[in-house]
Amino acid sequence: MHTLIGPFSQIIPLDNLAFKGPLTDENLRTIDKGGVLVKDGKIAATGPFEELYKSRPAGTEVQEIEEQSVLLPGFIDSHTHICFAGSRARDYSLRVAGKSYQEILKQGGGIHDTVGKTREASEEDLVQNIIRRVHRHIKEGVTTIEVKSGYGLNVEEELKMLRAIRKAGEQVSAELIPTCLAAHVKPKDFAEASDYLTYILEELLPKVKAEKLTERVDIFVEPEAFPVDASRPYLQKAKEMGFALTLHADQFTSGGSLLATEIGALSADHLESSTEQDVKALAHSNTVATVLPGASLGLGMQYSPARRLLDAGACLAIATDWNPGSAPMGDLLLQASLLGAAEKLSMTEVLAGLTFRAAAALALTNRGTLIKGALADMQSFPTHDFREILYFQGKLKARKVWKSGKLLQA
Ligand SMILES: [Zn+2]
Structure with a gap:
């Protein structure tokens, strides 16, 4: 009919x-x-x-x-962390008052606060939290939403998050695209980043595959999280297991986007600190350059070089990075509009970044x-x-x- x-x-x-x-x-x-x-x-x-x-x-x-x-x-939001419990309003109040990341961590804030609250939450609590946020996104015209795990940081809790994303996806009208971001930050009980990555490869990803929870793997590449040299073998092995790859790249230091292009990732996301060399490498690759203006607004830092990326020839997508720590707003259209004004993007470039170019970041052609x-x-x-x-x-x-x-x- x-x-x-x-x-x-x-x-x-x-x-x-x-x-x-x-x-x-x-x-x-x-x-x-x-x-x-x-x-x-x-x-x-x-x-x-x-x-x-x-x-x-x-x-x-x-x-x-x-x-x-x-x-x-x-619209397609190709990068979110909307599976979480708790709020980081206290962190935000400290940050805008000038406290450093280290000081906030010392006062019990930072990502480990969200990890604690998300671990305490039941799977059903997380399902309801996701559904609430997805409903807001749908009202604002977002019909496909990527959702990452990454606040569990152990096998059981990462599986809980990915199962919650799947269950939420069965109850909402938007399509949810799950991604395993177990490599978000090194948990406190591992001394070395590479030991934790080996643990994910051996203990978690086979279970993720067996349960068909996601076909995508993400990693936060930063010296403070997972350095390039530890990330490379992790990504190579995940790729061999059949996962599509995406990276948190160049948010504070350059390095991640070069690795993304080298390894053939679908997208390199963030890029606030990308150098000219990074921009060129992205432009000459098929890796989508995904910029996240919500993180720049939340952290009060510079936007990613969207204009330079486009002029060099990259495929530019725009996503929210909706998460409790650095990008709590989650308003895709507002963020894209502000980015467009600041970076001098044509309306067509912004709309493309919210639609078919964002679809490419998720390998969705339909x-x-x-x-x-x-x-x-x-x-x-x-x-x-x-x-x-x-x-x-x-x-x-x-x-x-x-x-x-x-x-x-x-
Ligand atoms: Zn993110």
Whole structure:
């Protein structure tokens, strides 16, 4: 059965745009008074509403859109840590008052605080926490959400987190993409980072595979977390086990993104401290450069060099890094708008980074545009001009959201 949705004042299909490098708004196709024909959760056609209406197959249901609205693909948040318990508001108050990371750690804050609270939480508590955060994301037009483990830091607790992500995914309309980030930070009971990585490889990842909990492995590459030399063999072995790779790279020091390109990772995420050499390596690779403006806002530090990455020829995705420590806000559109203003990104570059380029970071080829065959993951904004979406810097929110053609919110 077909459903015809429209007419929309404008449809932005985000089709025929390059996967890598700069994009100008002149490249952006808009369809005025457009419609979308949906069948079996996928887009069967996108075009002028009148034409689609006249040629609609017999029995087509028509979902009429009466208000002014602009239709975009649903957003894809390719980097989050929304499986956690507790809050780090106390850390934040200390940080903005000028206390150092070390001082905050000494006062019982930092990531180990979240690890403690997440370990204390039951699997069901975590499921409910994820669902609550996912519902907020759906309201804001995000229809695909990557979710990392990484606050368990031992076999049992990492499995609990990954099972919670899977269970939450069965109860929400957005699609959740799980990632094993057991290599988030070295737990206190291991003396050496490399010993802990060996433990994950031998004790955890085989169980993750057996239970089919995720096909993705992430690591936080930093001298303070996992240095490049310890990370390389870990990633190589995870790759041999069949996992796709993604890295927390270059947040405070350079090194991670070169390793990401060397090892053929799907994405290198953060990049606040990437050097010219890192930018070039990313541009010449198929590794998606994922920037996380929410972490820059939360930590009060510089944005990642999004403009330089695009100009060099990289594929740039934008994600929230939603997590309790450094990026508690989790508002993808607001963060992307602010990044765009600061880094001088065209609207097309920002929208691409939230849709089909973010899909590439997750190796998903079936979403992020409104072309025939793509999943009908869509959102409409109450305006007649797509430029108002970024112009209002996150205050103009999606009014309607569809996942696989199903209207979730009206
Ligand atoms: Zn992160």
